[in-house]
Amino acid sequence: MLPHTSAHPLSGLGWNGERDEQFAHLAEAGLTPGRIARIDRGQCDVVLLDPDTGELRTVRADTRPVTTAETVENPCTGDWAAVDLAAQPMPALAALLPRTTAIIRKSAAKRSDGQVLAANIDTVLIAVSLAAEPDLGRVERFLALAWESGAHPVVALTKADLVNDAEFIREDVAGVAPGATVLVVSAETGEGLDVLRACVGGSTALIGQSGAGKSTLTNALAGTEAMVVQQTRSVDEKGRHTTTTRELIPLPGGGVVIDTPGLRGVGLYGGDGLGQAFAEIDELAGECRFDDCSHRTEPGCAVRAALADGTLPERRWESFLKLQRENEWIASRTDARLAAERAKKWKALTRSVRGLPVRK
Numbered sequence: 001m002l003p004h005t006s007a008h009p010l011s012g013l014g015w016n017g018e019r020d021e022q023f024a025h026l027a028e029a030g031l032t033p034g035r036i037a038r039i040d041r042g043q044c045d046v047v048l049l050d051p052d053t054g055e056l057r058t059v060r061a062d063t064r065p066v067t068t069a070e071t072v073e074n075p076c077t078g079d080w081a082a083v084d085l086a087a088q089p090m091p092a093l094a095a096l097l098p099r100t101t102a103i104i105r106k107s108a109a110k111r112s113d114g115q116v117l118a119a120n121i122d123t124v125l126i127a128v129s130l131a132a133e134p135d136l137g138r139v140e141r142f143l144a145l146a147w148e149s150g151a152h153p154v155v156a157l158t159k160a161d162l163v164n165d166a167e168f169i170r171e172d173v174a175g176v177a178p179g180a181t182v183l184v185v186s187a188e189t190g191e192g193l194d195v196l197r198a199c200v201g202g203s204t205a206l207i208g209q210s211g212a213g214k215s216t217l218t219n220a221l222a223g224t225e226a227m228v229v230q231q232t233r234s235v236d237e238k239g240r241h242t243t244t245t246r247e248l249i250p251l252p253g254g255g256v257v258i259d260t261p262g263l264r265g266v267g268l269y270g271g272d273g274l275g276q277a278f279a280e281i282d283e284l285a286g287e288c289r290f291d292d293c294s295h296r297t298e299p300g301c302a303v304r305a306a307l308a309d310g311t312l313p314e315r316r317w318e319s320f321l322k323l324q325r326e327n328e329w330i331a332s333r334t335d336a337r338l339a340a341e342r343a344k345k346w347k348a349l350t351r352s353v354r355g356l357p358v359r360k
């Protein structure tokens with residue numbers, strides 16, 4: 001087993017002792033750990049430590065061996081995978097490690113399966129431009145999605161150089177973002193970037209509307225060292241391949257930014273992210289006289305009372321109801337079931353790799 005100190009060559013990409021332990025059986029079977037940087041129709045770019053040179057490199061691998069009909073289980077950017085470098089005709093993914101977090105998008109209104117956009121994210125960085133008045137409903141939607149993923153949300157109000165009441169707007173946004181960090185930044189003047197850097201250790205996924213300043217923020221965070229992962233020859237190809245790691249961008253101080261096209265403009269998918277994004281409504285509902293209060297006509301309704309005296313703004317309540325309606329259709333397919341299935345598959349796989357029972 002590889003030592004899991006901070007000096008581990010993969011630790012900058014998010015590898016840690018827990019993953020090292022999970023991977024032990026697979027390493028014994030001759031597989032190499034790698035982090036998926038990009039998915040592309042049946043294949044992916046995966047960043048791994050070359051077993052021969054000990055250096056990081058990007059390898060093109062076949063994703064089909066770990067692809068199933070359950071789309072939410074399929075490999076995505078940010079997943080840690082076990083790579084079979086010796087597979088023919090090209091390297092192939094042999095297994096995915098269990099995810100710590102995942103950003104999931106429902107694929108179409110009538111279908112109940114989701115698409116995983118990014119996995120193993122520690123922070124969801126929500127970029128919101130100060131160039132126009134922030135759409136609080138949209139911010140709330142992003143926040144619910146972020147909480148839902150299991151990662152911690154940070155809202156970056158970008159382009160602060162364009163306004164002179166940034167702090168005022170920050171307070172407004174912070175008011176609809178309980179539990180989240182809300183920062184004011186400018187890539188133009190450098191304002192707030194140090195604080196932002198301190199907030200985005202580990203793996204950060206970027207979401208936000210087109211033009212919100214996501215690419216600019218990534219560049220500011222990554223600096224000129226963005227491309228430390230060199231493109232090198234893949235095992236079975238003569239030439240250099242042309243794909244880049246631009247969707248999994250290593251940061252100079254360690255950690256990565258994940259910026260994939262799929263993340264740009266995402267919806268919601270089930271669960272209690274909504275409860276966290278609207279924590280004060282959750283709390284109010286707990287104070288209603290009836291446990292199953294629908295907050296419409298019941299006596300002793302704390303939500304109605306808060307709406308009446310203005311402590312709960314009508315806009316905030318409407319926004320909550322709208323997102324809740326969007327979420328309802330998915331309620332029967334819980335994340336718990338998906339997690340259980342994944343754990344089952346994982347056990348079966350490690351067992352088959354090693355031919356031994358797996359420790360719990």
Ligand SMILES: Nc1nc2c(ncn2[C@@H]2O[C@H](COP(=O)(O)OP(=O)(O)OP(=O)(O)O)[C@@H](O)[C@H]2O)c(=O)[nH]1
Nearest residue numbers: 159160161186187188209210211212213214215216
């Ligand atoms: N004044 C000012 N302009 C900025 C700042 N950050 C970004 N911009 C500008 O805003 C525009 C959009 O920035 P991008 O970084 O491309 O935004 P994006 O979110 O990546 O946009 P998409 O790629 O469309 O999703 C560009 O013209 C940037 O130059 C800033 O801090 N200040």
Ligand SMILES: [Zn+2]
Nearest residue numbers: 288293295301
């Ligand atoms: Zn109520």
